[in-house]
Amino acid sequence: MRVNSNTKARTRAAAALTVAALAAGATAGAGPATAQPKAAPAPAAACSAAYRIEQKLSSGTTWRMCWRYDGKAGLVLENISYQPKGEPKQIKVLNSARLGQIHVPYDDGNIEYDDLTGFDFAQGLMNLAPSECPGGTIKSVKVPDSWNEDPNVKGLCTTTRSRGHAYRMQGDTANKVFQAEGKDLLVYTVNQVGWYEYMTEWRFQDDGAITMNVGATGSLSWDDYDAGDGRGWPIGKGASAKSTSHSHNAFWRLDFALDGSTKNKVEQYDSTVAAPVRGQRAPTTKTTRTKVSKELAGDSKNYRWWRMVSATGKNKDGHARSYEIVPGPTTKYPGRSYTKHDLYVTQYNKCELFASHNPGNCGAGAGKSVDKWVNGQALTHPVMWMNIGFHHIARDEDQQPMPVHWQGFSIAPRDVTAMNPLTPAELGWQNGHWQPRG
Numbered sequence: 001m002r003v004n005s006n007t008k009a010r011t012r013a014a015a016a017l018t019v020a021a022l023a024a025g026a027t028a029g030a031g032p033a034t035a036q037p038k039a040a041p042a043p044a045a046a047c048s049a050a051y052r053i054e055q056k057l058s059s060g061t062t063w064r065m066c067w068r069y070d071g072k073a074g075l076v077l078e079n080i081s082y083q084p085k086g087e088p089k090q091i092k093v094l095n096s097a098r099l100g101q102i103h104v105p106y107d108d109g110n111i112e113y114d115d116l117t118g119f120d121f122a123q124g125l126m127n128l129a130p131s132e133c134p135g136g137t138i139k140s141v142k143v144p145d146s147w148n149e150d151p152n153v154k155g156l157c158t159t160t161r162s163r164g165h166a167y168r169m170q171g172d173t174a175n176k177v178f179q180a181e182g183k184d185l186l187v188y189t190v191n192q193v194g195w196y197e198y199m200t201e202w203r204f205q206d207d208g209a210i211t212m213n214v215g216a217t218g219s220l221s222w223d224d225y226d227a228g229d230g231r232g233w234p235i236g237k238g239a240s241a242k243s244t245s246h247s248h249n250a251f252w253r254l255d256f257a258l259d260g261s262t263k264n265k266v267e268q269y270d271s272t273v274a275a276p277v278r279g280q281r282a283p284t285t286k287t288t289r290t291k292v293s294k295e296l297a298g299d300s301k302n303y304r305w306w307r308m309v310s311a312t313g314k315n316k317d318g319h320a321r322s323y324e325i326v327p328g329p330t331t332k333y334p335g336r337s338y339t340k341h342d343l344y345v346t347q348y349n350k351c352e353l354f355a356s357h358n359p360g361n362c363g364a365g366a367g368k369s370v371d372k373w374v375n376g377q378a379l380t381h382p383v384m385w386m387n388i389g390f391h392h393i394a395r396d397e398d399q400q401p402m403p404v405h406w407q408g409f410s411i412a413p414r415d416v417t418a419m420n421p422l423t424p425a426e427l428g429w430q431n432g433h434w435q436p437r438g
């Protein structure tokens, strides 16, 4: 068992709180995340000011959302909308975005953790020092049913970060270059579970994409240095201590509401490449669309991708708005029924909240994991579950602290706007089959 947590978490929390409290006066209101010029009144959000996150990035894109803190899932982001420059209204993307589970089975079969529902992920919310949230704001989070005397944790950072190159294009003259750096709104928490600390990052990009990652850091599990059966890796001098290999299978649960409607449509695309036939100079590629009208347990495959399509919204070119699913690197764990597939799409059910060990009583025979909920229902309100796995074979460099290992994925806009949302004004006319002017 990972025994440390309570005392260790409490001690650390108390120390970090003091630091945060001392520095709070000096940093409050200083960062770009709080320096919002009040322009036109924003439409009423579904949450009070303390639970609202609104960030206009320097490139002109605004992200808006509400946050709350769940006693098991931790940070939950709701009512998420995107408004690039030039769009008169905010475009709703998601009703709700949250983790759905972190499942950690050890290779020797001795132990298996369901960190969110069984091992107090949400209780382990850590206080953040101001230096962990440069240029941003650290919000105070009240942890439900907290074990601590003070349930409030300075645990939610919202700030902005550079993403590196957004685009580059040579202009008509040698010294004219169109280029820009991408900017992200970053929202994150740190949750300690046993010896591990999980960073849950949500990046809201100025190009409309959302990238979600879980990073594991902290320490290798002190209690799992006993792999004597060839299922670990020697850590420290010689081979006396072996850290047991294990997997981190992370799940995200996304409830889309594109353009404010939950009646989104799921599509799967596959392409096949064929050798050239007579008369063709090169191989040919044929892409086909499959409408996914019933609940799905989907597997990633070469040339396969999925998208969530808006039921109502179109961009200025008349194309249906959608978000494409962009999975990150994964090692799929075949050991449990709920980790056997990369993507699950289920019909919305307010009781179905965790991909495994779902604590709610969803009715007789409903099952406790996401794979059981894929049972042929028609999708009129699809909920997407992404499973990204990481097989962790420890290495000497994992001490000390353990470098963060990340796992996650993105959703990227496809036809949400008629052009690149970051297009400079001078190039705004170059939409469609454009021709050089003059």
Ligand SMILES: [Cu+2]
Pocket (backbone or CB within 6 Å): 216, 246, 248, 392
């Ligand atoms: Cu690990």
